Amino acid sequence: MSLLEIRDLSIEFPSGENTVKAVSDVSFDVREGEVFGIIGESGSGKSVIGLALLRLLPANATVSGTAFFQGQDLFSLKPSELRKIRGKRISLMPQNPAGALNPVLKNGLQMEEVFEGNGKEKKEGMKKALKLMKQLFLKDPERLCGLYPHQLSGGMRQRLIACMSLSFEPELLIADEPTKGLDPEAKTGAIELFTKIKKEYGKTMLLITHDLDLALEVCDRIAVMYAGEIVELDKASKVLSTPLHPYTKGLVRAQPRNGLVPMSGQSPSRISLPDGCFFHERCRYSGIECSRKHPEMKNHKGGGVRCHFQSLQ
Numbered sequence: 571m572s573l574l575e576i577r578d579l580s581i582e583f584p585s586g587e588n589t590v591k592a593v594s595d596v597s598f599d600v601r602e603g604e605v606f607g608i609i610g611e612s613g614s615g616k617s618v619i620g621l622a623l624l625r626l627l628p629a630n631a632t633v634s635g636t637a638f639f640q641g642q643d644l645f646s647l648k649p650s651e652l653r654k655i656r657g658k659r660i661s662l663m664p665q666n667p668a669g670a671l672n673p674v675l676k677n678g679l680q681m682e683e684v685f686e687g688n689g690k691e692k693k694e695g696m697k698k699a700l701k702l703m704k705q706l707f708l709k710d711p712e713r714l715c716g717l718y719p720h721q722l723s724g725g726m727r728q729r730l731i732a733c734m735s736l737s738f739e740p741e742l743l744i745a746d747e748p749t750k751g752l753d754p755e756a757k758t759g760a761i762e763l764f765t766k767i768k769k770e771y772g773k774t775m776l777l778i779t780h781d782l783d784l785a786l787e788v789c790d791r792i793a794v795m796y797a798g799e800i801v802e803l804d805k806a807s808k809v810l811s812t813p814l815h816p817y818t819k820g821l822v823r824a825q826p827r828n829g830l831v832p833m834s835g836q837s838p839s840r841i842s843l844p845d846g847c848f849f850h851e852r853c854r855y856s857g858i859e860c861s862r863k864h865p866e867m868k869n870h871k872g873g874g875v876r877c878h879f880q881s882l883q
């Protein structure tokens with residue numbers, strides 16, 4: 571069963587006289603208990619999807635489409651209904667963890683702020699949070715609570731934020747670039763952390779990342795975004811080992827373990843997207859049709875690919 575059903579999601583921003591097409595007609599489901607990944611290079615539209623779901627985009631953004639979370643369209647909820655969901659039933663670990671913590675508050679107080687209400691609710695919340703901190707590899711949580719955020723390593727800060735995000739036992743956790751800016755050791759730690767959140771808590775997650783190692787370890791299915799649209803969607807192991815779309819092939823080849831072959835060219839301007847396939851100017855397989863006709867997503871059981879030339883047999 572799907573916990574989240576996104577259909578025809580488009581996101582635009584005004585830019586002077588023009589419009590930036592950040593996301594175009596994105597549709598996917600996140601099934602209960604699965605980790606669904608969104609991968610793609612910088613600017614492809616990953617973060618704005620996460621922000622749109624919780625209606626955290628700036629007021630000048632235009633969002634269209636639907637996002638049904640357990641039968642309710644997140645985009646048409648009243649503010650009071652949205653408050654019951656945001657941070658509680660759907661929690662977001664933001665892209666910039668430094669910005670998620672207040673530098674002048676000790677970690678313990680930081681954590682307490684998550685819990686609303688009177689002293690009793692805060693106390694109960696903190697009890698749960700401390701237990702969670704221990705489970706998520708934060709040793710000696712009481713001591714950590716007495717420190718300030720800058721006294722923690724990047725990896726520890728991230729775990730603290732994970733605990734804060736999980737403290738209301740959300741049905742859906744959205745994590746945006748959880749390994750960004752971490753050193754290699756902390757990256758390995760983050761993979762362990764998310765594997766644990768997935769296996770032991772069975773959390774449904776939407777994991778937004780550049781990091782294909784993380785995606786392969788943790789995600790069940792992934793969508794690959796290019797210039798604001800999904801170009802390939804399937805089981806993570808399939809997409810990352812036998813990619814079908816030329817862009818996904820390029821992403822996989824650019825991985826250090828595959829020889830770090832960089833992809834040439836740049837993604838197109840989002841103010842004037844090219845006719846035809848958005849990737850055709852960079853595509854080594856491109857033919858006449860590719861510069862003329864925008865490819866539709868060709869769906870097959872469990873997945874799909876947006877390319878004129880991909881046979882799915």
Ligand SMILES: Nc1ncnc2c1ncn2[C@@H]1O[C@H](COP(=O)(O)OP(=O)(O)OP(=O)(O)O)[C@@H](O)[C@H]1O
Nearest residue numbers: 583590592611612613614615616617618619628840
């Ligand atoms: N507030 C905004 N105003 C105008 N354009 C924006 C705004 N926020 C995002 N965009 C544009 O929308 C597009 C998608 O941005 P987004 O942050 O979702 O990319 P991303 O895939 O998360 O990239 P990264 O990997 O760098 O985080 C980009 O072209 C970006 O310039």
Ligand code: NI
Nearest residue numbers: 616617618665
């Ligand atoms: Ni982002």
